[in-house]
Amino acid sequence: MNPIKSAWTILKVWAYDHSKFHKRLYDDAGICPGDIHSLADIRNVPKVEKSMMRDIQNKDPFPYGDGLCVPLKEVSTFRQTSGTTGQPVYQPDTWQDWEWWSECWAFILWAQGYRPKDRVFLPFGYNIFVAFWAGHYAAEKLGCEVVPGGVLDTQARILKIQELSATAMMATPTYILRMAEVAKHKMGIHPASLSIDKITCAGEPGAGIPATKKRMEEAFGAKVYDHSGATEIGAWSYECSHQPLGMHVNEAMFLVEIEDVETGEIIEEAGKQGKMVITALDRMAQPCIRFDSKDVIEWDKNPCTCGRSFRLIRGGVIGRADDITKVKGVLLSPAAIEEVVRSFDGLGDEYEVVVDRPGDMNRRALKRERLIWVSKSETEGRLRDQLRLKTNLGYGIEFFGYGSLPRYKLKAKRFKDLRKKHSLHREEGI
Numbered sequence: 001m002n003p004i005k006s007a008w009t010i011l012k013v014w015a016y017d018h019s020k021f022h023k024r025l026y027d028d029a030g031i032c033p034g035d036i037h038s039l040a041d042i043r044n045v046p047k048v049e050k051s052m053m054r055d056i057q058n059k060d061p062f063p064y065g066d067g068l069c070v071p072l073k074e075v076s077t078f079r080q081t082s083g084t085t086g087q088p089v090y091q092p093d094t095w096q097d098w099e100w101w102s103e104c105w106a107f108i109l110w111a112q113g114y115r116p117k118d119r120v121f122l123p124f125g126y127n128i129f130v131a132f133w134a135g136h137y138a139a140e141k142l143g144c145e146v147v148p149g150g151v152l153d154t155q156a157r158i159l160k161i162q163e164l165s166a167t168a169m170m171a172t173p174t175y176i177l178r179m180a181e182v183a184k185h186k187m188g189i190h191p192a193s194l195s196i197d198k199i200t201c202a203g204e205p206g207a208g209i210p211a212t213k214k215r216m217e218e219a220f221g222a223k224v225y226d227h228s229g230a231t232e233i234g235a236w237s238y239e240c241s242h243q244p245l246g247m248h249v250n251e252a253m254f255l256v257e258i259e260d261v262e263t264g265e266i267i268e269e270a271g272k273q274g275k276m277v278i279t280a281l282d283r284m285a286q287p288c289i290r291f292d293s294k295d296v297i298e299w300d301k302n303p304c305t306c307g308r309s310f311r312l313i314r315g316g317v318i319g320r321a322d323d324i325t326k327v328k329g330v331l332l333s334p335a336a337i338e339e340v341v342r343s344f345d346g347l348g349d350e351y352e353v354v355v356d357r358p359g360d361m362n363r364r365a366l367k368r369e370r371l372i373w374v375s376k377s378e379t380e381g382r383l384r385d386q387l388r389l390k391t392n393l394g395y396g397i398e399f400f401g402y403g404s405l406p407r408y409k410l411k412a413k414r415f416k417d418l419r420k421k422h423s424l425h426r427e428e429g430i
Protein backbone atom coordinates (compact mmCIF):
# COMPACT_ATOMS: atom_id res chain seq x y z
CA MET A 1 0.00 0.00 0.00
CA ASN A 2 1.15 3.55 -0.72
CA PRO A 3 2.60 4.78 2.62
CA ILE A 4 1.31 8.31 2.09
CA LYS A 5 -2.19 7.03 1.39
CA SER A 6 -1.99 4.80 4.44
CA ALA A 7 -0.81 7.58 6.75
CA TRP A 8 -3.36 9.92 5.25
CA THR A 9 -6.25 7.55 5.87
CA ILE A 10 -5.23 7.00 9.48
CA LEU A 11 -4.87 10.71 10.12
CA LYS A 12 -8.08 11.59 8.35
CA VAL A 13 -10.11 9.06 10.32
CA TRP A 14 -8.38 10.19 13.48
CA ALA A 15 -9.31 13.84 13.00
CA TYR A 16 -12.90 13.05 11.96
CA ASP A 17 -13.48 10.82 14.94
CA HIS A 18 -11.72 12.90 17.58
CA SER A 19 -12.35 16.55 16.73
CA LYS A 20 -15.70 18.32 16.42
CA PHE A 21 -14.00 21.01 14.34
CA HIS A 22 -12.84 18.56 11.65
CA LYS A 23 -16.09 16.59 11.69
CA ARG A 24 -18.05 19.83 11.17
CA LEU A 25 -15.71 20.86 8.37
CA TYR A 26 -16.04 17.57 6.48
CA ASP A 27 -19.76 17.16 7.12
CA ASP A 28 -20.37 20.67 5.75
CA ALA A 29 -18.33 19.76 2.65
CA GLY A 30 -20.25 16.49 2.26
CA ILE A 31 -17.18 14.31 2.62
CA CYS A 32 -16.42 11.51 5.04
CA PRO A 33 -13.33 9.33 5.60
CA GLY A 34 -14.84 6.50 3.52
CA ASP A 35 -14.72 8.78 0.45
CA ILE A 36 -10.93 8.86 0.41
CA HIS A 37 -9.58 6.11 -1.84
CA SER A 38 -6.70 7.73 -3.71
CA LEU A 39 -4.33 10.65 -3.58
CA ALA A 40 -6.61 12.44 -6.06
CA ASP A 41 -9.52 12.20 -3.57
CA ILE A 42 -7.52 14.26 -1.08
CA ARG A 43 -8.19 17.33 -3.21
CA ASN A 44 -11.86 17.15 -2.28
CA VAL A 45 -11.00 17.53 1.40
CA PRO A 46 -11.59 21.13 2.56
CA LYS A 47 -8.57 23.26 3.34
CA VAL A 48 -7.93 24.73 6.76
CA GLU A 49 -7.09 28.43 6.97
CA LYS A 50 -5.21 30.04 9.81
CA SER A 51 -8.24 32.26 10.51
CA MET A 52 -10.32 29.10 11.20
CA MET A 53 -7.83 28.07 13.88
CA ARG A 54 -8.12 31.52 15.43
CA ASP A 55 -11.91 31.31 15.42
CA ILE A 56 -12.05 28.07 17.40
CA GLN A 57 -9.45 28.84 20.02
CA ASN A 58 -10.37 30.13 23.46
CA LYS A 59 -13.47 27.91 23.25
CA ASP A 60 -13.81 24.62 25.05
CA PRO A 61 -11.44 22.93 25.79
CA PHE A 62 -9.67 26.18 26.68
CA PRO A 63 -7.46 27.55 25.16
CA TYR A 64 -7.32 25.38 22.05
CA GLY A 65 -10.97 24.83 21.11
CA ASP A 66 -12.54 21.79 19.48
CA GLY A 67 -9.76 21.22 16.92
CA LEU A 68 -8.02 19.35 19.73
CA CYS A 69 -7.99 15.58 19.10
CA VAL A 70 -6.70 14.34 22.47
CA PRO A 71 -7.88 14.84 26.07
CA LEU A 72 -6.45 18.11 27.40
CA LYS A 73 -4.47 16.21 30.06
CA GLU A 74 -2.36 14.58 27.31
CA VAL A 75 -1.08 17.93 26.03
CA SER A 76 2.51 18.36 27.15
CA THR A 77 3.62 21.51 25.30
CA PHE A 78 2.12 24.89 24.51
CA ARG A 79 3.46 27.03 21.67
CA GLN A 80 2.00 29.93 19.73
CA THR A 81 2.64 31.52 16.35
CA SER A 82 4.52 34.81 16.30
CA GLY A 83 1.42 36.76 15.33
CA THR A 84 3.14 38.67 12.50
CA THR A 85 0.01 38.21 10.38
CA GLY A 86 -2.59 38.66 13.14
CA GLN A 87 -3.78 37.14 16.40
CA PRO A 88 -1.42 34.26 17.38
CA VAL A 89 -2.61 30.68 16.92
CA TYR A 90 -2.10 28.35 19.87
CA GLN A 91 -0.52 24.97 19.23
CA PRO A 92 -0.89 22.03 21.62
CA ASP A 93 1.45 19.05 21.27
CA THR A 94 1.57 15.75 23.11
CA TRP A 95 4.87 14.12 24.02
CA GLN A 96 4.43 11.88 20.97
CA ASP A 97 4.01 15.01 18.80
CA TRP A 98 7.11 16.49 20.36
CA GLU A 99 9.13 13.41 19.48
CA TRP A 100 7.73 13.78 15.95
CA TRP A 101 8.94 17.42 15.88
CA SER A 102 12.44 16.26 16.87
CA GLU A 103 12.38 13.62 14.15
CA CYS A 104 11.45 16.27 11.54
CA TRP A 105 14.43 18.35 12.65
CA ALA A 106 16.75 15.34 12.77
CA PHE A 107 16.16 14.96 9.00
CA ILE A 108 17.21 18.60 8.55
CA LEU A 109 20.33 18.52 10.68
CA TRP A 110 21.64 15.19 9.37
CA ALA A 111 21.23 16.41 5.77
CA GLN A 112 23.19 19.54 6.66
CA GLY A 113 26.11 17.56 8.04
CA TYR A 114 25.43 17.70 11.80
CA ARG A 115 27.16 14.76 13.47
CA PRO A 116 27.81 13.70 17.10
CA LYS A 117 31.17 15.53 17.15
CA ASP A 118 29.42 18.90 16.70
CA ARG A 119 28.99 21.41 19.50
CA VAL A 120 25.83 23.33 18.61
CA PHE A 121 25.15 26.80 19.99
CA LEU A 122 21.55 28.06 20.02
CA PRO A 123 21.45 31.86 20.28
CA PHE A 124 17.71 32.31 20.69
CA GLY A 125 15.38 33.20 23.55
CA TYR A 126 13.69 29.96 24.61
CA ASN A 127 10.09 31.04 24.98
CA ILE A 128 6.53 30.45 23.75
CA PHE A 129 7.54 30.55 20.06
CA VAL A 130 8.53 27.18 18.60
CA ALA A 131 11.54 28.72 16.77
CA PHE A 132 14.55 26.42 17.34
CA TRP A 133 13.18 24.36 20.24
CA ALA A 134 12.85 21.22 18.12
CA GLY A 135 16.26 21.91 16.56
CA HIS A 136 17.66 21.75 20.09
CA TYR A 137 16.08 18.35 20.78
CA ALA A 138 16.98 16.98 17.33
CA ALA A 139 20.65 17.93 17.77
CA GLU A 140 20.65 16.08 21.10
CA LYS A 141 18.92 13.13 19.42
CA LEU A 142 21.71 12.98 16.82
CA GLY A 143 24.28 12.93 19.60
CA CYS A 144 25.56 16.49 19.22
CA GLU A 145 26.46 18.56 22.28
CA VAL A 146 23.95 21.39 22.63
CA VAL A 147 24.66 24.76 24.26
CA PRO A 148 21.44 26.72 24.97
CA GLY A 149 22.27 30.43 24.44
CA GLY A 150 18.96 31.46 26.08
CA VAL A 151 18.85 34.83 27.79
CA LEU A 152 22.48 35.78 27.12
CA ASP A 153 22.88 39.03 25.20
CA THR A 154 24.54 39.07 21.80
CA GLN A 155 28.04 39.86 23.08
CA ALA A 156 27.87 37.16 25.75
CA ARG A 157 26.70 34.66 23.14
CA ILE A 158 29.64 35.48 20.88
CA LEU A 159 32.08 35.13 23.76
CA LYS A 160 30.58 31.76 24.69
CA ILE A 161 30.85 30.52 21.09
CA GLN A 162 34.49 31.63 21.12
CA GLU A 163 35.25 30.09 24.52
CA LEU A 164 33.66 26.71 23.70
CA SER A 165 34.75 26.55 20.03
CA ALA A 166 31.16 25.81 18.98
CA THR A 167 30.97 24.37 15.47
CA ALA A 168 27.35 25.06 14.48
CA MET A 169 24.45 27.36 15.30
CA MET A 170 20.82 28.00 14.39
CA ALA A 171 19.20 31.42 14.08
CA THR A 172 17.18 33.70 11.79
CA PRO A 173 19.17 35.34 8.95
CA THR A 174 18.48 38.73 10.54
CA TYR A 175 20.09 37.64 13.80
CA ILE A 176 23.05 35.94 12.10
CA LEU A 177 23.89 39.24 10.39
CA ARG A 178 23.30 41.11 13.65
CA MET A 179 25.77 38.80 15.45
CA ALA A 180 28.37 39.37 12.73
CA GLU A 181 27.89 43.12 13.03
CA VAL A 182 28.20 43.15 16.83
CA ALA A 183 31.26 40.88 16.77
CA LYS A 184 33.02 43.00 14.17
CA HIS A 185 32.08 46.55 15.14
CA LYS A 186 31.55 46.35 18.90
CA MET A 187 33.90 43.58 19.99
CA GLY A 188 36.71 43.66 17.44
CA ILE A 189 36.20 39.93 16.79
CA HIS A 190 36.07 38.82 13.18
CA PRO A 191 33.17 36.34 13.01
CA ALA A 192 35.13 34.13 10.58
CA SER A 193 37.75 33.64 13.31
CA LEU A 194 35.14 31.75 15.36
CA SER A 195 34.97 28.00 14.80
CA ILE A 196 31.41 27.93 13.39
CA ASP A 197 31.39 25.89 10.18
CA LYS A 198 27.65 25.50 9.56
CA ILE A 199 24.61 27.62 10.32
CA THR A 200 20.96 26.57 10.02
CA CYS A 201 18.52 29.37 9.35
CA ALA A 202 14.76 29.50 9.77
CA GLY A 203 11.98 31.99 10.34
CA GLU A 204 12.75 34.22 7.35
CA PRO A 205 13.58 33.58 3.68
CA GLY A 206 17.12 35.09 3.86
CA ALA A 207 19.11 31.84 3.64
CA GLY A 208 17.32 31.12 0.35
CA ILE A 209 18.15 34.56 -1.06
CA PRO A 210 21.59 34.18 -2.70
CA ALA A 211 22.90 37.66 -1.80
CA THR A 212 21.89 37.34 1.87
CA LYS A 213 23.26 33.79 2.09
CA LYS A 214 26.57 35.00 0.63
CA ARG A 215 26.80 37.79 3.23
CA MET A 216 26.28 35.34 6.07
CA GLU A 217 28.67 32.72 4.65
CA GLU A 218 31.40 35.30 4.07
CA ALA A 219 30.95 36.86 7.52
CA PHE A 220 31.32 33.58 9.42
CA GLY A 221 33.37 31.56 6.91
CA ALA A 222 30.67 28.90 7.29
CA LYS A 223 28.09 27.08 5.19
CA VAL A 224 24.61 28.53 5.66
CA TYR A 225 21.58 26.31 5.13
CA ASP A 226 17.94 27.19 4.70
CA HIS A 227 15.03 25.46 6.38
CA SER A 228 11.33 26.20 6.48
CA GLY A 229 8.76 25.20 9.03
CA ALA A 230 5.83 26.63 10.96
CA THR A 231 4.30 26.20 14.39
CA GLU A 232 1.01 24.84 13.09
CA ILE A 233 2.65 22.65 10.40
CA GLY A 234 6.02 21.33 11.58
CA ALA A 235 9.53 21.40 10.09
CA TRP A 236 8.65 20.37 6.56
CA SER A 237 11.60 21.30 4.34
CA TYR A 238 15.33 21.79 4.33
CA GLU A 239 18.37 22.54 2.24
CA CYS A 240 20.92 19.71 2.17
CA SER A 241 24.71 20.02 2.27
CA HIS A 242 24.84 20.07 -1.56
CA GLN A 243 23.15 23.51 -1.46
CA PRO A 244 20.97 22.93 -4.53
CA LEU A 245 19.51 26.49 -4.58
CA GLY A 246 16.34 25.05 -3.16
CA MET A 247 14.98 22.85 -0.38
CA HIS A 248 13.93 19.23 -0.10
CA VAL A 249 10.38 18.57 1.04
CA ASN A 250 10.38 15.91 3.75
CA GLU A 251 7.97 13.64 1.91
CA ALA A 252 8.27 10.90 4.52
CA MET A 253 6.42 13.10 6.98
CA PHE A 254 4.46 15.66 4.91
CA LEU A 255 2.25 15.76 1.85
CA VAL A 256 2.83 18.99 -0.07
CA GLU A 257 0.48 20.24 -2.79
CA ILE A 258 1.00 23.45 -4.78
CA GLU A 259 -2.17 25.32 -5.69
CA ASP A 260 -2.53 27.86 -8.48
CA VAL A 261 -3.43 31.14 -6.74
CA GLU A 262 -5.78 32.23 -9.54
CA THR A 263 -7.53 28.98 -10.54
CA GLY A 264 -7.20 26.78 -7.42
CA GLU A 265 -5.89 23.94 -9.64
CA ILE A 266 -3.10 21.74 -8.24
CA ILE A 267 0.21 22.37 -10.02
CA GLU A 268 2.17 19.22 -10.83
CA GLU A 269 4.70 20.62 -13.29
CA ALA A 270 8.01 22.21 -12.33
CA GLY A 271 8.69 25.92 -12.62
CA LYS A 272 5.19 27.22 -11.94
CA GLN A 273 4.59 29.15 -8.73
CA GLY A 274 1.62 28.60 -6.47
CA LYS A 275 0.77 28.52 -2.78
CA MET A 276 1.48 25.52 -0.65
CA VAL A 277 -1.29 23.36 0.84
CA ILE A 278 0.31 20.97 3.31
CA THR A 279 -0.58 17.95 5.42
CA ALA A 280 1.52 16.64 8.31
CA LEU A 281 1.09 12.87 8.20
CA ASP A 282 1.67 12.04 11.86
CA ARG A 283 0.67 15.03 13.94
CA MET A 284 -1.95 13.99 16.46
CA ALA A 285 -3.04 16.58 19.09
CA GLN A 286 -3.93 19.36 16.64
CA PRO A 287 -3.62 17.80 13.18
CA CYS A 288 -2.47 19.77 10.16
CA ILE A 289 -4.61 18.58 7.25
CA ARG A 290 -4.59 20.50 3.96
CA PHE A 291 -3.43 23.64 5.70
CA ASP A 292 -3.46 26.70 3.45
CA SER A 293 -0.01 27.97 4.33
CA LYS A 294 0.14 30.97 1.91
CA ASP A 295 3.81 30.12 1.29
CA VAL A 296 4.64 30.61 -2.39
CA ILE A 297 6.74 27.74 -3.79
CA GLU A 298 7.46 25.90 -7.05
CA TRP A 299 8.77 22.40 -7.87
CA ASP A 300 12.28 22.10 -9.24
CA LYS A 301 12.52 20.12 -12.46
CA ASN A 302 15.85 18.51 -11.50
CA PRO A 303 16.60 15.99 -8.75
CA CYS A 304 19.25 16.95 -6.20
CA THR A 305 22.85 15.83 -6.70
CA CYS A 306 22.89 14.53 -3.09
CA GLY A 307 20.86 11.49 -4.17
CA ARG A 308 17.86 12.10 -1.91
CA SER A 309 14.61 11.27 -3.67
CA PHE A 310 12.59 13.86 -1.74
CA ARG A 311 11.52 16.49 -4.28
CA LEU A 312 13.11 19.93 -4.34
CA ILE A 313 11.31 23.25 -4.26
CA ARG A 314 13.29 25.72 -6.34
CA GLY A 315 14.68 28.73 -4.48
CA GLY A 316 13.06 27.60 -1.20
CA VAL A 317 10.00 29.54 -0.04
CA ILE A 318 9.79 32.36 -2.56
CA GLY A 319 7.47 34.53 -0.50
CA ARG A 320 4.09 34.67 1.16
CA ALA A 321 0.93 34.98 -0.88
CA ASP A 322 -0.02 37.71 1.66
CA ASP A 323 3.23 39.62 1.14
CA ILE A 324 3.28 39.59 -2.62
CA THR A 325 1.49 42.78 -3.31
CA LYS A 326 0.45 44.69 -6.40
CA VAL A 327 2.05 48.08 -6.92
CA LYS A 328 0.91 49.97 -10.01
CA GLY A 329 -0.34 46.66 -11.39
CA VAL A 330 3.06 44.96 -10.96
CA LEU A 331 3.50 42.00 -8.57
CA LEU A 332 6.12 42.96 -6.00
CA SER A 333 7.83 40.42 -3.73
CA PRO A 334 9.92 41.67 -0.77
CA ALA A 335 12.37 38.79 -1.46
CA ALA A 336 13.13 40.23 -4.92
CA ILE A 337 14.06 43.57 -3.33
CA GLU A 338 16.26 41.89 -0.73
CA GLU A 339 18.16 39.97 -3.39
CA VAL A 340 19.12 43.29 -5.02
CA VAL A 341 19.87 45.41 -1.97
CA ARG A 342 22.00 42.79 -0.20
CA SER A 343 24.14 42.22 -3.32
CA PHE A 344 25.82 45.65 -2.98
CA ASP A 345 29.19 45.80 -1.26
CA GLY A 346 29.91 48.69 1.05
CA LEU A 347 26.37 49.01 2.37
CA GLY A 348 25.22 47.89 5.81
CA ASP A 349 22.96 44.84 6.27
CA GLU A 350 19.88 46.81 7.29
CA TYR A 351 17.33 48.24 4.91
CA GLU A 352 13.66 49.16 4.87
CA VAL A 353 11.15 49.40 2.02
CA VAL A 354 8.12 51.66 2.32
CA VAL A 355 5.21 51.61 -0.13
CA ASP A 356 3.02 54.64 0.39
CA ARG A 357 0.23 56.48 -1.39
CA PRO A 358 0.45 60.23 -0.89
CA GLY A 359 -2.47 61.63 -2.86
CA ASP A 360 -3.20 59.20 -5.66
CA MET A 361 0.41 58.20 -6.33
CA ASN A 362 2.04 54.97 -5.18
CA ARG A 363 5.44 55.89 -3.80
CA ARG A 364 8.16 53.35 -3.10
CA ALA A 365 11.05 54.35 -0.91
CA LEU A 366 14.10 52.30 -0.06
CA LYS A 367 15.99 53.24 3.08
CA ARG A 368 19.47 51.87 3.28
CA GLU A 369 22.39 52.25 5.66
CA ARG A 370 25.65 53.38 4.16
CA LEU A 371 29.11 52.49 5.32
CA ILE A 372 31.34 55.56 5.05
CA TRP A 373 33.44 54.61 2.03
CA VAL A 374 30.53 54.25 -0.39
CA SER A 375 30.07 56.87 -3.09
CA LYS A 376 26.48 57.90 -2.54
CA SER A 377 25.51 59.13 -6.00
CA GLU A 378 27.16 56.26 -7.86
CA THR A 379 25.63 53.62 -5.53
CA GLU A 380 22.24 55.26 -5.63
CA GLY A 381 22.18 55.14 -9.42
CA ARG A 382 23.26 51.50 -9.60
CA LEU A 383 20.77 50.47 -6.89
CA ARG A 384 17.93 52.24 -8.68
CA ASP A 385 18.84 50.60 -12.01
CA GLN A 386 19.07 47.11 -10.52
CA LEU A 387 15.80 47.48 -8.62
CA ARG A 388 14.01 48.63 -11.76
CA LEU A 389 15.50 45.73 -13.71
CA LYS A 390 14.51 43.06 -11.15
CA THR A 391 11.14 44.41 -9.99
CA ASN A 392 9.97 46.61 -12.90
CA LEU A 393 9.35 49.50 -10.51
CA GLY A 394 11.12 52.76 -9.68
CA TYR A 395 12.17 53.77 -6.15
CA GLY A 396 13.18 56.82 -4.18
CA ILE A 397 16.35 55.91 -2.30
CA GLU A 398 17.46 57.43 0.99
CA PHE A 399 20.75 56.65 2.72
CA PHE A 400 21.15 56.70 6.49
CA GLY A 401 24.14 56.61 8.81
CA TYR A 402 25.33 53.24 10.05
CA GLY A 403 23.31 52.01 13.04
CA SER A 404 20.29 54.28 12.52
CA LEU A 405 17.74 51.76 11.17
CA PRO A 406 16.02 49.35 13.62
CA ARG A 407 17.72 46.04 14.53
CA TYR A 408 15.72 42.84 14.98
CA LYS A 409 16.41 39.67 16.93
CA LEU A 410 13.84 37.37 15.36
CA LYS A 411 11.66 38.17 12.40
CA ALA A 412 12.41 41.53 10.82
CA LYS A 413 9.74 43.97 9.63
CA ARG A 414 11.53 45.64 6.76
CA PHE A 415 8.66 45.83 4.27
CA LYS A 416 6.07 48.47 5.15
CA ASP A 417 2.97 48.89 3.03
CA LEU A 418 1.30 52.06 4.31
CA ARG A 419 -1.34 52.19 1.58
CA LYS A 420 -3.93 50.15 3.47
CA LYS A 421 -3.39 52.28 6.55
CA HIS A 422 -4.07 55.44 4.59
CA SER A 423 -7.20 54.08 2.95
CA LEU A 424 -8.42 52.83 6.35
CA HIS A 425 -7.85 56.26 7.83
CA ARG A 426 -9.76 57.83 4.96
CA GLU A 427 -12.64 55.43 5.52
CA GLU A 428 -12.69 56.26 9.20
CA GLY A 429 -12.45 59.98 8.43
CA ILE A 430 -9.26 60.39 10.44
Ligand SMILES: [Zn+2]
Nearest residue numbers: 240242304306
Ligand atom coordinates in the same frame (compact mmCIF):
# COMPACT_ATOMS: atom_id res chain seq x y z
ZN1 LIG B 1 20.00 17.31 -1.71
